[in-house]
Amino acid sequence: MLAEPHSEQVGVEPLLELDTVSRVYGTGDATVYALRDVSLRIMPGDFVSIVGPSGSGKSTMLGLLGCLDIPTSGTIIVGGKTVTGLDDAERTEVRGRTIGFVFQQFHLIPHLDAVGNVETALLYRGLSRAERRLRAMNALESVGLGLRQDHRPVQLSGGEQQRVALARALVTEPKILLADEPTGALDSQNAEKVMELLTNLQSPERAVVIVTHAADVADAAYRKVSMRDGRIVSDVTRVR
Amino acid sequence: MKTARDLLRVAVTGLYARKVRTLLLLLGPMIGVAAIIAAVGLTDSAKGDLKAKVNQLGTNLIEVAASSSFGSKDPTLPEDVIPRAENVLTLKSVAQIRELSNIVVTPYNEATDKYEAVPIPVLASDTRLPSVLEVKLISGRWLNGFDDSTVTRSAVIGIGLARQFSYLPGEVRTIELDGIRYGVVGVLSEVELEPSFDNAVFISFPSAKADFVTTAKESDKVLPNKLYVRSVVGAEKITAEALRVAINLGGQDELTTDIKSEALQLAAQSDQQIKLIVVSMGILASIVGGVGIANVMSISVIQRSAEIGIRRALGHTRSIIASQFLLEALFIGLLGGICGVVLGILSIFVGATIAGWVFVLAPWLIPAGIALAMVISVIAGLYPSVRAARLEPLETLRLG
Ligand SMILES: Nc1ncnc2c1ncn2[C@@H]1O[C@H](COP(=O)(O)OP(=O)(O)OP(=O)(O)O)[C@@H](O)[C@H]1O
Ligand SMILES: [Mg+2]
Numbered sequence: 001m002l003a004e005p006h007s008e009q010v011g012v013e014p015l016l017e018l019d020t021v022s023r024v025y026g027t028g029d030a031t032v033y034a035l036r037d038v039s040l041r042i043m044p045g046d047f048v049s050i051v052g053p054s055g056s057g058k059s060t061m062l063g064l065l066g067c068l069d070i071p072t073s074g075t076i077i078v079g080g081k082t083v084t085g086l087d088d089a090e091r092t093e094v095r096g097r098t099i100g101f102v103f104q105q106f107h108l109i110p111h112l113d114a115v116g117n118v119e120t121a122l123l124y125r126g127l128s129r130a131e132r133r134l135r136a137m138n139a140l141e142s143v144g145l146g147l148r149q150d151h152r153p154v155q156l157s158g159g160e161q162q163r164v165a166l167a168r169a170l171v172t173e174p175k176i177l178l179a180d181e182p183t184g185a186l187d188s189q190n191a192e193k194v195m196e197l198l199t200n201l202q203s204p205e206r207a208v209v210i211v212t213h214a215a216d217v218a219d220a221a222y223r224k225v226s227m228r229d230g231r232i233v234s235d236v237t238r239v240r
Numbered sequence: 241m242k243t244a245r246d247l248l249r250v251a252v253t254g255l256y257a258r259k260v261r262t263l264l265l266l267l268g269p270m271i272g273v274a275a276i277i278a279a280v281g282l283t284d285s286a287k288g289d290l291k292a293k294v295n296q297l298g299t300n301l302i303e304v305a306a307s308s309s310f311g312s313k314d315p316t317l318p319e320d321v322i323p324r325a326e327n328v329l330t331l332k333s334v335a336q337i338r339e340l341s342n343i344v345v346t347p348y349n350e351a352t353d354k355y356e357a358v359p360i361p362v363l364a365s366d367t368r369l370p371s372v373l374e375v376k377l378i379s380g381r382w383l384n385g386f387d388d389s390t391v392t393r394s395a396v397i398g399i400g401l402a403r404q405f406s407y408l409p410g411e412v413r414t415i416e417l418d419g420i421r422y423g424v425v426g427v428l429s430e431v432e433l434e435p436s437f438d439n440a441v442f443i444s445f446p447s448a449k450a451d452f453v454t455t456a457k458e459s460d461k462v463l464p465n466k467l468y469v470r471s472v473v474g475a476e477k478i479t480a481e482a483l484r485v486a487i488n489l490g491g492q493d494e495l496t497t498d499i500k501s502e503a504l505q506l507a508a509q510s511d512q513q514i515k516l517i518v519v520s521m522g523i524l525a526s527i528v529g530g531v532g533i534a535n536v537m538s539i540s541v542i543q544r545s546a547e548i549g550i551r552r553a554l555g556h557t558r559s560i561i562a563s564q565f566l567l568e569a570l571f572i573g574l575l576g577g578i579c580g581v582v583l584g585i586l587s588i589f590v591g592a593t594i595a596g597w598v599f600v601l602a603p604w605l606i607p608a609g610i611a612l613a614m615v616i617s618v619i620a621g622l623y624p625s626v627r628a629a630r631l632e633p634l635e636t637l638r639l640g
Pocket of ligand 1: 034052053054057058059061
């Protein structure tokens with residue numbers, strides 16, 4: 001397997017940029033440096049895996065990349081726009097417009113059926129109900145669950161639930177897809193299916209970032225960022 | 241606009257998906273509003289027939305009677321009493337009468353002995369009396385200007401007298417007043433505010449003067465001794481006061497005024513204390529219901545924290561989350577209020593039917609009851625909604 005340091009393409013704007021970002025939890029004796037002076041650029045077309053031991057700051061970094069959290073210091077730039085310093089509503093707007101999330105626990109809304117869960121991502125965007133439904137159905141079909149539209153989460157297997165979550169993440173056509181242990185709660189067969197879908201989602205305009213413990217998941221990515229004690233210790237891109 | 245529509249849909253779906261919880265939440269405001277509506281409705285219905293009568297008869301009839309501080313036998317009002325009374329701005333209409341004394345009324349000449357024992361009142365009246373009293377004639381007509389100007393011996397009799405004399409409607413009959421034969425031209429229907437009129441005979445002032453002034457003796461004029469006045473509704477007391485001044489013209493107080501429906505109105509008043517107690521209990525029940533809503537919704541916010549987190553991650557702002565919970569509370573209030581009003585009306589209906597009362601419900605109680613439920617629910621939902629909005633998405637999602 002050939003590997004070389006990640007090289008930046010000239011003339012292409014990064015989708016996401018962390019500039020000497022730190023995230024500190026607690027104060028005094030209880031102070032925890034979850035992230036120390038981390039700098040990272042994620043380019044369009046990137047397919048990144050973030051690996052590292054437990055507690056090394058992977059989820060913390062993903063939360064910051066997804067504008068779900070504010071860094072203690074440093075700057076975060078999303079799509080050319082500095083989001084540090086924006087207020088909550090503005091960050092929420094950036095998040096809704098550019099970022100899709102997939103979580104280990106799926107986090108589907110239990111009382112909504114599959115298509116309803118996907119539609120939730122399209123609410124408050126000025127879309128008509130029919131338009132929303134159409135787009136949600138298309139997204140469900142793209143993850144192979146078109147026939148399960150009226151099933152509620154309890155009526156779906158773990159793998160199917162994660163695919164609904166995937167449909168919900170991609171229905172807004174985000175530039176950046178962030179996944180935290182997306183296969184962590186799945187058996188190998190379902191994990192494989194979800195990984196296949198995630199791999200297909202990567203495109204020249206979009207970046208996919210996956211936090212994972214699983215070696216095979218990490219190896220599927222072209223770029224591998226390794227972390228330890230809140231720092232990035234290696235960042236390698238595999239030649240395609 | 242579309243945001244509002246989306247919010248509405250989310251709130252309704254959320255409530256519909258958790259039917260049992262929604263139903264339990266409804267109970268609080270529902271019972272409270274039902275209690276208030278039933279309390280007000282039942283206490284009002286208990287006096288419903290009297291209230292209806294007050295409404296029908298009007299509350300604005302005032303009687304002005306001549307009285308004499310010197311104890312003279314037949315006190316009278318001044319001749320120009322009508323123009324004087326009409327100076328009162330709150331007066332709507334006025335009629336005058338004179339109670340004639342000691343006239344023996346018989347259906348025919350031979351029956352004098354029988355009817356002398358039970359005196360039948362004979363009243364000289366002007367042409368406006370029925371319109372001021374707001375009573376109709378059962379048959380025939382009232383005394384008119386023609387009777388006045390030609391001094392025709394026309395009489396109108398009360399309904400009680402018509403029954404007593406077995407008068408058939410439309411029948412051509414006469415009546416003897418001190419042996420003078422009068423033609424009965426009409427029968428007045430029941431005068432509920434002046435029951436004595438039901439047994440009275442009414443003749444015109446000119447006839448009274450022509451036939452009975454020698455009997456009346458004290459003067460060669462027939463002066464009125466009573467006025468019936470309709471005032472502007474709500475201005476009864478002021479009108480009565482003003483009439484005394486206007487008629488006496490600053491002279492000695494020689495008349496009394498009486499607002500005819502005052503006693504009836506008093507009797508028709510609902511038992512305010514019972515009403516107050518039950519309404520307070522209803523408000524208390526609504527507040528307890530509100531506390532219940534606040535409780536259940538707070539728990540719900542914790543239970544649904546993951547849902548809130550994912551919505552925030554998907555781009556829903558804090559204010560959207562808060563609005564969504566507030567709207568759920570608002571709907572609970574609306575539904576609870578409507579159910580409460582329906583339940584309340586039902587209990588009034590059942591209660592009134594069992595007790596044999598007339599169903600009475602002030603219409604404004606319906607929107608007021610629903611509004612109360614909504615206000616209480618929204619206030620109750622305020623705290624949980626703010627808590628929901630304050631949740632940090634990262635904490636509720638607990639990334640792996
Ligand atoms: N809310 C918090 N309060 C205090 N400390 C926190 C909080 N969140 C994370 N930490 C700490 O920050 C460090 C990094 O946590 P993070 O969740 O990013 O690790 P991770 O690499 O995702 O681990 P894992 O592989 O177990 O998911 C850990 O030491 C953790 O204890
Ligand atoms: Mg983690």
